[in-house]
Amino acid sequence: DTEVTQTPKHLVMGMTNKKSLKCEQHMGHRAMYWYKQKAKKPPELMFVYSYEKLSINESVPSRFSPECPNSSLLNLHLHALQPEDSALYLCASSRRNSGSGEQFFGPGTRLTVL
């Protein structure tokens, strides 16, 4: 399996809801990432996990809560989001210690906050 998968593809939620985004990879990659992408803009890094530990948090509001239960899974828990959080959320993974920054991206979850 050489792909990063993300579920759900689409998510509509109210500002008081709690939901989760899920990302999975079975390539043995030990680094996983969450990005936020607004329309016609480049991906913006949110979080980096390395060996299941959070290594980078790009000053993301606490209403976004990442979790890495194991080396293949990455979740993003959402709570009390704002309409401006509506975006495409991308997950990516990469090998650790390869010297390469090449990242493999999932198809994304398109989130709409009402």
Add this chain to the structure above:
Amino acid sequence: AQRVTQPEKLLSVFKGAPVELKCNYSYSGSPELFWYVQYSRQRLQLLLRHISRESIKGFTADLNKGETSFHLKKPFAQEEDSAMYYCALSSRNSGNTPLVFGKGTRLSVIA
């Protein structure tokens, strides 16, 4: 600080014409440069990396350290090349440093 600059938001060319998408970078260390492409309704995917020095879908890119550039070129554009192209940079000295993306250039190939 790392920075990637793609000066053109939109580039329109006719089918069969040459294409050059510009990318300049700023980085004090040893960079690794990439071109990612995002076709309509498809995932972001790697097109080229400077280390491999290969040609993918007719595209090539050469790292010019003197000019700190990594321009993407193709001699004859095809309609299926229409997409969003992002130049990205990471450090060669660390395995999982985040990618820094440029703002992207939308390539439109006109029939």
